Amino acid sequence: MRQQMLIRSQHFPTILCPGCGHGIVMSAMLRAIAKSGLSKNEIVLASGIGCASRVTGYVDFQTLHTTHGRALTFATGVAVARPEFKVIAIMGDGDATAIGGNHFIHAARRNVGMTAIIFNNNIYGMTGGQYSPTTPTASFASTAPYGNVEPPFDIVSLATAAGASFVARGSCTDPVRLENMILKALKCRGFSVVEAMSTCPTTYGPRNKIKTVEAYMDWLRAQCYDLSKKDKMTDEERRSKWGLGVFVDQPRPSYVEIYDRDVVPKAKAAVGEGTSIRPGEYEMPAGKFEIIIAGKAGQGIQKLGAILAETVIRDGNHAAQIENYGPAARTGISLTEVVAEGEPIDFPLVENANVLLAMTSEALAAHLPRVRRAANPIVLVDSTHVKNPPPGAWAVPVSATAKEEFGLPMAANVVMLGAFAAVSKLFTLASAEAVVARSVTRSVEQNLAALRRGYALGEGSVPVAVPASSATVTG
């Protein structure tokens, strides 16, 4: 494939200024692609915003000209969705290390198989010569009228620290070598980075007394040294200069390779029963059950609500669940609300609660007033924690049962579910067993046994006696 065939010549001349180094870099890239043996249609070129990013307009591949700094995000999407393509992302120094710095770090870390070519001319050219994160200290820029106070990034170090598989630095002053680096990068299976030192004779040169294109090339050449000569140079000689060469060439499996190798087989193996529910035809008691389930964080309150709602649905009835919790995962009162009815539910929140399942005395105290207005409320408490259940309530030692009989403190919620099934007849034990079996990840048999034990405890219990002239749960 000849290099000429890779360009959209009808769009020439390019928008690049006379003497700009980017043309040389683009040309080196095209020669590398021509040598790589890749076909035009295998290549996807993504770019952001900036002078370098305009390259996508002149090359005849599948191209994406995207938003500033985000080229790698689009490129990642293409590379992961279509791993058979060779994806190349073109960026400027601002694109890659300022606004897109985070994407650059994480693309390197994630090691998605693609090549990033950074056209580094140490300045924002397109917007008028503002300093970038790679502008040398003390240089002048339109936003550094008194000299740049910031130190520059070393893009090679950054890419290396972030975990790129291949990292090289070339320069438009040595285009043949640059071409070879890009060719090597294209052959890398993981994330490869080529930093190409370039020039901006329009906005950087004139402000920094580098007046002609020739002088600029001489200056850049003098600012670069060959990596092989690194050891012979002193720190002082290397200071604020750019070493040219391949810095990292440590192939490791790409993101897609690991994903295909490790994630996909496990995910396929994990496919068991689907989440779809085949509803039964159980006729639940008439009316709307507005259920508050409350306890302390860590008791599996949300899970209990979810299992309860799903069980109701499995029976052929209708249910909605609202989760409610504080910002920290396992602290404070945990609350969930379930509405269950034989008919489809419109308003899914508990408005006139008639059921309270309380796993602690704090939870009981906080929510008992909400059910007092109901005609025949069901209040079911864990008597392990609630020492003085109110008259009219059912009391079952769910936590103690789970811990002592099954050695499974976390199964208290399942015991509560069983007891509630017996007390309310809202749902069938069979459906509850099916949902519990699907919902718990460990100790399935013990959980099922705990559920049945809860049911038995519920069947065998009676509401706390109502002393004469005393307030009951119906207040």
Place this chain on the structure above:
Amino acid sequence: MTFLNRPPRDFPFCPGCGHGGTLQALDSAMTRLDLNPARTAIVTDIGCIGLSDQYFNVHAFHGLHGRAVTYASGLKLADPDLTVIAIMGDGGCGIGGTHLVNAARRNVGITLVVCNNFNFGMTGGQHSVTTPCGGITATTTEGNPETPLDLCALVSAGSAPFVARTTVYDQALPDLLAKAIAHPGFSLVDVWEICTAYYVQTNRLNAKSLKELMAGLGFASGVIRESPRPEAAHLLRERARVSERAAESGPAALECAAEAAPGGAAAAPPGGAAPAALRGLSCEFPGTLHDRVSIVIAGSAGEKVKSCAAALGTAAILCGGFATQKDDYPITVMTGHSAAEMILSPSRIEFTGIDSPDILLILSQDGLRWASKILARMGPDQTVLADDGLDLPSGRSRVLRFPFRASAAEAGKKSIPMLALGTLLAGRPVVPLEALRRAVALTQKPPVAEVNLKAIEQGAALAGGS
């Protein structure tokens, strides 16, 4: 003494969570340094650890996810002597990675404490950028296929001057944090913790094996980097002081502020001579601008169309009139067309657009391409002045041709527009030539003005010959 306003048992974290330990170590470090609460700020990110600022008796700023470093930087840059401590989780370091590395590079003197527990705790245990490869989380149920980020290596690559890593169980943590806070530059301490709600539930990790994980990944620990570098906030304040003094004593003194540019090039004077704008324009040529005239100058980028147009506008103002100048150019700088749409008028100008100008100057092929539609709209009462090397389509307007480009060969292409303006004004004194000369002298630096004054004469001479 303590900076905590409530006992640690009141922290909102799950039992066994590492965050409480780190906060207590931070409190010890702050106590050890005897920080002044009124001169200390804690900036927090979003996440479980984002709840921590309210437990400290110092200034507090609880901002958006991933952006703590930007707020902390703003505080420090605005108030360089303030002690600023930012607390983030590993999730915040993920979304805010570019702020992290750029603050390190810039060396803003803030301390960043990363409470790193390898997952997003608050949102339900999703994997983060530091989740080890293979780690099981809510979003990597089959094992994380990604490689964890070495935060310390990353900010070290950004030349952060103080970088350290340890676990929350390390007795030396308060010491390490105190060192980091006392360091004048950007400092980062990566504190490894366990998330009892999520990460340790699904992975073989506990308080004891944190160190093993660190070693297994090959991540350095202890004080990893400690080197002095000038701190940005103080540097900028010092720079402002120099500039302030310079501004007081005139623009020439500003040169002192500039340092040597790379490559040994000497510093360019940043301001140059004070532009005329600072001295104001007065009516030096009263009664010479009679009519409202619209002029479009169409040339090439890099040939000083805009600054010549600005001189023409200035000339109109020197005549006691009004002027507007609208520039048109492609997004890039030195290539393609550059055009200016000018209206000169003795009275105030409202609408600045020009559909069909009274006068169109076409100076180059780029300019012709851009102006072709305007050209087509022009009628017999309107005038075109074009370079004689251009191939103009036939139209209804009056076309005058001059060798603008050839005549400017000697002085350079940057003098083409001014030369053409000389020709225009010599033939049709919309404003007097003298006003344009005066405008050039007032608005341009002496060497540039010299070239342009010559160009005006050359252009005026062309008019005589046409």
Place this chain on the structure above:
Amino acid sequence: MIEFLDGNEAVVRGAVAAGCGFFAGYPITPASSILTGMLKALPRTGGVAIQAEDEIASIGMCLGAAAAGKRALTATSGPGMSLYSENLGMAQMMELPLVVVNVQRQGPATGSATKGAEGDVQFARWGTSGGLPLVALAPTTVEECFTLTVRAFEIAEQLRTPAILLTSKELAQTRERVDLEALGGDTGGMRLPVPPGEVPALHPIGGPTLARFTTSSHDERGHITGDPAIIDRLVRRLAAKIEHAAPELEIVREDLRAGAATLVVSYGVTARAAREAVAAARDAGLAVSHLILHTLWPVPERAIREALGGFEPGADGTPAPRVGPASRSAPVRRVVVPENNLGQYAREIERLAAGCGVDVVPVNRMDTGLVTPGEILDAIRSVHPSPPRIG
């Protein structure tokens, strides 16, 4: 002092005049010259200006500086405003004063970066989550880029809110003759009546009173809360402080003619074309009123209702439907709303004109060109009722 300046330079001068002490920004066409101007100007006045690594960092640093008590400014264009979005909401939540200049360009997305349009008008109002009101001002001239920048700082500080200055490429990069010194009396000294308790005093970070800023819902002491009653009080106060100040925030130019059946409502750079069109219409013997809005958000409802003529101020100062004999000879029948977008503010006029029997006639253009006086004049003519014939 007469000068030949563009809108961006005027914004920089305005910011310096307003005592701006902090700027952070990121290069973007056509706002970059505010960045370069501020980086040059602020060090000379003892302030700090920095070019950040992106727009999110720019506004983040500004909010940090604002919390430290500095008057802060940032400037960008549409794509950058998109990245400011989340932090703008945080500025509302923390009640941090900040002036944001949006030099509008033709969009969406990258659009035509060097071309003008005013397509971010509703985006300025609804550009962050939560839907709470904020302030946006729109200059029509280079001089107003200066004066309204100063105003924006005053409003931001007095109401502790982000204030947006909506300019456009057509103002930002258009030079014209200005005399900023002569405007001195017109700029400073705006005092908004702020009911006690509605805008708490700002205790800057680093000062003697420990300050607590949080992006989360919080109580009066800055502590995070989940209490619906406290949250309700907070958001209603955040909305009320802007809404209550709205009458004082109405910066408009009224050029109303009694009996005119046609009203032109304009803002931004299009107001200039509208001024020429209105003058031409009057020259042709048509009675036309013209209302130029400098305050776009909150909507200057009183001024618009008054201009519509169907309403007049009620006893309590709020506009009320007019009852009894008309105080004007005839109410407005048609409103021409020229906009450099596909019609964004016309809907606000429609809302206020609802039930008045008024036609709202939009004149729109978003092809990178300006709405011309001729297009507006055509709209005025086409909708203008013919003068009554005598005999």
